[in-house]
Amino acid sequence: MNAELLKGHLDLLLLAIIAERPAHGYAIIACLRERSAGAFDLPEGTVYPALHRLERAGLLQSRWAPGAGRSRRIYEITALGAEAMQERRATWGAFARGVQAVLGGAL
């Protein structure tokens, strides 16, 4: 899938994954790839800047936690993040239904 197309929705996808349970970057990206069946295949290193931005915006918070011989940064969603995710999910749902309705009619 076009990476530019994905970028517009990356925040919602990240928030949705992290809302399920706190996770470190590697697990978040693995989840993104697995659930999309490889369709969301963007350079993995470019997801971290998005996580940092969401944290600066107060939608995520993070902390170091001991991992397999290394410290790992664990991200979890904030109350503000959960609220933002619900709003964006609703917006996306309306948008997707609209697109589907048009495509369904055209096909």
Added chain:
Amino acid sequence: MTPELGLIDEYLDRLALELRVDGRRARRILLEAEDHLRATAQQLGADGLPWREAEQRAIDRFGSPRTVARRFAAEAGGASLPRLGAELVLALGLLFGIGMSAIGASGLVAGGFGAAFGKSFVAGDANGVTYTPARCADFLEYFPRAGNCEAAATAHHFDEVVLYRVAAGVVGLLALGGWWLLRRGAKRRRSGALPEGFSATIGVALFGLAAAGLIGLGGMQLLFGQPAGAGGLISGGVIALAVFAGFARSFVRGLSAAVPA
């Protein structure tokens, strides 16, 4: 057993150089990147890939250091026009400094050619060039031991070729010193706003053309039995070729880093 220093370590070193963020943030980014890369490589290794190949695959999936650093810069607010201008000035300053230093080095090579093959090889006039008696008198006044007008003119031209080029080289070295100082000061503020390989691309084109032109012209003079002055061209061409090789190496390395294997 995994090697102590490997591709991931090299990648992290390159990422550290590319990041344009404050120290604390850079440390966090590097730690997260290292954790991610090693976790990916370990997973790929567990799936049966040899360790070095697993490291390379993990790096390819992560993205080039420049790509990742630029995304961090963009997410932090992007590159402003002044930052872009500062990086452009630095890049052009580097090219200017290298270019002028190369001219200086070609002056030294020309001096060597003169000592080895005679001044005429470097700065001799083409067949049929003549001077007025007044001009000849000028040349002979500066080089009374030359014996005749042609030899005095050649000695004059040779000195000009060598001294002017070396003077340009001194300017080049000063420019490179200034560039180094500015770069040190600007490092934290750089945003990676210029395209990857900007200087290398211009350098390859500029010095490649110069090398081909100068060596080609000098070689043709030799080929057609007109060696006078050929050394002046070839001395410049040889240095241009060396600088071209340096930029080409940087250019190819940049391409390798940008394009996944």
